[in-house]
Amino acid sequence: MIVLGLDTCLNACSVAVLDGGTVLAHASEAMARGHQERLAPMVQSVMAEAGLTFEQLERIGATVGPGSFTGLRVGVAFAKGLGSALAIPAVGVGALEALAAEAGGLVAAAIDARRDQLYLQVFEDGHALMAPDVLPLGTAAARLAELSMGRPLTLIGSGAPLLADAARGADVRTPDGCDARHVAKLAAARSPGPLRPLYLRAPDAKLPGGRDP
Structure with missing residues (x-):
């Protein structure tokens, strides 16, 4: 199974593509913010390095939290959109589980x-x-x-x-973030289900009127 793994939950942006247990390409950049701008170009670069077209992907795995509310939403939204466009499953992986896999x-x-x-x-x-x-x-x-x-x-x-x-x-x-290679391996090993962010507490920021963002 060819799987694209993504992590944007913490202080890094990490992308990997695996074919079974073989890592075809991997990239990671430390960053506290800016995941939205870097994720798509990094995915394109990793796919090119792996010598694959997007149509060859069979599954996408993305970390769903806990972590940065903005960061995890970037990864979840990207995985959902790409999975829908390619008609393949997008699978959520907990950030704590991905860290522990190291x-x-x-x-x-x-x-x-x-x-x-x-x-x-x-x-x-x-x-x-x-x-x-x-x-x-x-x-x-x-x-x-x-x-x-x-x-x-x-x-x-x-x-x-x-x-x-x-x-x-x-x-x-103390890694900067989760390793997308582990995210891809974990995503490949589980049954697809709804891809939802994992929020363990409410966000610190509030909109006017006290509503959550």
Whole structure:
């Protein structure tokens, strides 16, 4: 299966195209904003590098959050539009799951949600030990201690350093974003379903009158 993977949820724009387990092309750029302007040109470049036409794609995978509200919407909208144009499935992948896929064993994916909170999900050998959640730092540290029980652990994501004291000796990794190669692999392995953003809390910004954007 030829799959296009996309990530725009965090502080990077990442694109990859895979054929089965083979990575045909991959590109990633660190950026806090500007995903909307860079995503389409990056996809075109990666497809050209892979030597593929868009009609050869069989599936699209995109991270759906949690993360930047603007960024994740860029990726979801692009994946939906391209999937519709090509009449192929567009599949959502959680950002925490995609981060955790970069390591084996016991992995805690943690994204700094600001306001002394973390987006957290813990996995063991690819299996989720908890659903993705947004938690106060103290609660997140206690949940992590409960699930890890002192075992060797990888902490990954922008929130990983905030949990380092609660998991002494953990392997701490802070990539700018999710690796689109893992997004594509995860998307290829699951059944297609509705592609919807994963919001674990309301946006900080408000429109006039107190409405969410």
